[in-house]
Amino acid sequence: MKNLAQLVVALLAFWAVVLMVAPAGAEAATCNPLQLTPCAGAIIGNAAPTAVCCSRMNEQRLCMCQYGRDPNLKQYVDSPNGKKVMAACKVPVPSC
Template sequence: MAKPSNRSPSPRLLAAALMAVLVFLSADRAQVVEAVTCSATELSPCLPAITSSAAPSALCCSKLREQRPCLCGYIKDPNLKQYFTSPNAKRVASTCGVASPTC
């Protein structure tokens, strides 16, 4: 029988999740026009900005806006919460014009 893994999620996954949370925080839920597939890995273009002081790329900001409806789910996930509520993730979201969601 295999033992459960005690490894933490990768920094890249965590950063992506954090970005998704930030996008959702600023989302106006009434403006969701089409269904979004929630996947924290969609926010991987934001990883460099979350893990450093680099500015987020246009692709990062686009993905954050796209994942807005998913951010509360990411925040409520104990494995992702710390990444989406970090100061750097909030900075990236703010730079992209994405407000923090009220979950």
């Protein structure tokens, strides 16, 4: 039960960060970290990435450098789980 509570808190924190840094204007159509919320369980927890997660990850693959430079998102892009999700979804880990 403690692990479930920690996962819920982590997911809420992740979504709060994503909401704070969501781009506005023209960039919102292409780079939108909110599109990666289906990957939260895999990146923050230890869940396997879903088909929806991989689809979104592939759609956002060109944005990974931008996300990696954002201090609020960098920890997720650079995390071991973030890299595992990218690998599982066949998204190249950015070398920015």
